[in-house]
Amino acid sequence: MTERVLVIGATGNIGVAAVKGALHSGRQVLAIVRNQASANKLYKHAGTSEGITVVEADVTSDTGVKSVVDQVKAGKLPAFQHVYTCVGGEYTDVALKDITTERLRKNMNMGFEANFFAYRDTIDYLYEQNHPDSTWTICTGAQGELAIFGLPAMTQGPLFSMTTAASRENEKTNVRVNEVYLMFRVEVDEDAAAHGVSSSTEFASVYEGILSNPAIRGSRVRVASSEDFKDLKWAKKF
Numbered sequence: 001m002t003e004r005v006l007v008i009g010a011t012g013n014i015g016v017a018a019v020k021g022a023l024h025s026g027r028q029v030l031a032i033v034r035n036q037a038s039a040n041k042l043y044k045h046a047g048t049s050e051g052i053t054v055v056e057a058d059v060t061s062d063t064g065v066k067s068v069v070d071q072v073k074a075g076k077l078p079a080f081q082h083v084y085t086c087v088g089g090e091y092t093d094v095a096l097k098d099i100t101t102e103r104l105r106k107n108m109n110m111g112f113e114a115n116f117f118a119y120r121d122t123i124d125y126l127y128e129q130n131h132p133d134s135t136w137t138i139c140t141g142a143q144g145e146l147a148i149f150g151l152p153a154m155t156q157g158p159l160f161s162m163t164t165a166a167s168r169e170n171e172k173t174n175v176r177v178n179e180v181y182l183m184f185r186v187e188v189d190e191d192a193a194a195h196g197v198s199s200s201t202e203f204a205s206v207y208e209g210i211l212s213n214p215a216i217r218g219s220r221v222r223v224a225s226s227e228d229f230k231d232l233k234w235a236k237k238f
């Protein structure tokens with residue numbers, strides 16, 4: 001049976017890398033998108049639609065991911081054994097004093113809550129599948145500690161604790177929980193070329209490395225330079 005990865009945030013810079021890594025590893029993808037335009041964006045950046053099933057849902061709502069899992073359970077969508085989440089909010093520099101309550105809540109919803117729902121509403125399904133080497137992976141960033149851009153930094157902070165808690169809870173389950181801690185900018189290939197940063201295609205090998213190595217469990221995979229794309233550096237989260 002071909003394994004499949006549910007990717008939440010699939011149409012972004014990191015999501016495209018997760019999709020590429022999953023496909024290159026011989027797996028298929030179930031990608032949650034917000035609309036058809038986002039699906040087309042994904043196909044364009046991934047360079048293919050083969051092996052990718054898309055489903056529309058609002059991942060920022062607390063019923064969005066759950067509705068997708070319910071459709072999988074009902075046999076309306078294909079089964080998955082792995083989850084990768086990377087929903088993100090604004091990547092922008094704004095002084096804390098200028099962040100309105102509405103803007104703060106919107107960014108915490110996109111940057112933190114959506115990734116929390118991506119754990120809470122998929123983990124029982126991964127247990128039920130009982131695949132011997134399931135994985136649940138999240139991408140966080142150094143911005144969360146450096147806080148050069150305060151707004152995205154604040155949404156990263158709780159993801160660190162959430163992933164440590166999830167790592168503890170899954171130390172003895174069939175699911176390997178891991179955090180990719182990315183310390184520099186990665187963008188979809190055409191933006192990366194325009195901006196002189198690393199590309200989703202280059203970063204894809206990090207996910208492939210996690211999928212293929214059962215020793216990486218409850219860990220932070222630290223990506224500090226492009227040398228870490230293929231030679232993974234990881235350490236237990238607790």
Ligand SMILES: NC(=O)c1ccc[n+]([C@@H]2O[C@H](COP(=O)([O-])OP(=O)(O)OC[C@H]3O[C@@H](n4cnc5c(N)ncnc54)[C@H](OP(=O)(O)O)[C@@H]3O)[C@@H](O)[C@H]2O)c1
Nearest residue numbers: 009010011012013014038086087088140141182184185186
């Ligand atoms: N890129 C980096 O270099 C980097 C480095 C370190 C950490 N990270 C972290 O990785 C995560 C993703 O970053 P990214 O660069 O891939 O972000 P991105 O390109 O902005 O992508 C964000 C994803 O979230 C989705 N999304 C955002 N708001 C949404 C909403 N209201 N409703 C539905 N979907 C929504 C986007 O969908 P649409 O495509 O439909 O807009 C997209 O799939 C973030 O948590 C970020 O902090 C990124």
